[in-house]
Amino acid sequence: MKMELIQPFINAADAVLAQGLRCPMAMGSLSMDEEAYRRKGVAALVSLTGDIEGRIIFDLDAETALRVASRFAGADLPESDELIKETVCELANQVAGNAVTTLNDQGFHFRVHPPVLHTSEHGAHGSEDTEALVMCFETSIGNVFMNIALRYNRSHELAAAGA
Numbered sequence: 001m002k003m004e005l006i007q008p009f010i011n012a013a014d015a016v017l018a019q020g021l022r023c024p025m026a027m028g029s030l031s032m033d034e035e036a037y038r039r040k041g042v043a044a045l046v047s048l049t050g051d052i053e054g055r056i057i058f059d060l061d062a063e064t065a066l067r068v069a070s071r072f073a074g075a076d077l078p079e080s081d082e083l084i085k086e087t088v089c090e091l092a093n094q095v096a097g098n099a100v101t102t103l104n105d106q107g108f109h110f111r112v113h114p115p116v117l118h119t120s121e122h123g124a125h126g127s128e129d130t131e132a133l134v135m136c137f138e139t140s141i142g143n144v145f146m147n148i149a150l151r152y153n154r155s156h157e158l159a160a161a162g163a
Helices: 003-021 063-075 081-103 154-162
Strands: 025-031 040-049 052-060 111-112 132-139 141-154
Touching: 003 025, 003 052, 003 063, 003 081, 003 132, 003 154, 040 081, 052 063, 052 081, 063 081, 081 111, 111 154
Parallel strands: none
Antiparallel strands: 025 132, 040 052, 040 111, 052 141, 132 141
């Protein structure tokens, strides 16, 4: 996996979380994973197609998701509130949107699909030849996980090789 594809997502997540949560934050664990992703709680999945293809999963355990949604709403929310899921999807949307802007400025062309709740108990797969970068953003209200599995589209690789 190429860092030039990943770094805009790391930067975007850092900026969105710092601005939205208004609390101290640090980059925690970082690992590569070739297995299917198993969600930790409330997770949103954003798919990309085009020059870059793959997916990003933004994942918060249930308690952290509740605290984050309450912080964004400006009020304590009940555990069953639909706004919690919507907040996680919106965070994923903001991170993807900011990263896409950076990648578009670098000349990449692709489509970002709207975030959907990742509800599978069995995990999400990237493509068969794409490993995922799993990172944790540690905040004072809980950990936020981002799982990125991206690669260049085969036609993009062929075009770049021919240029």
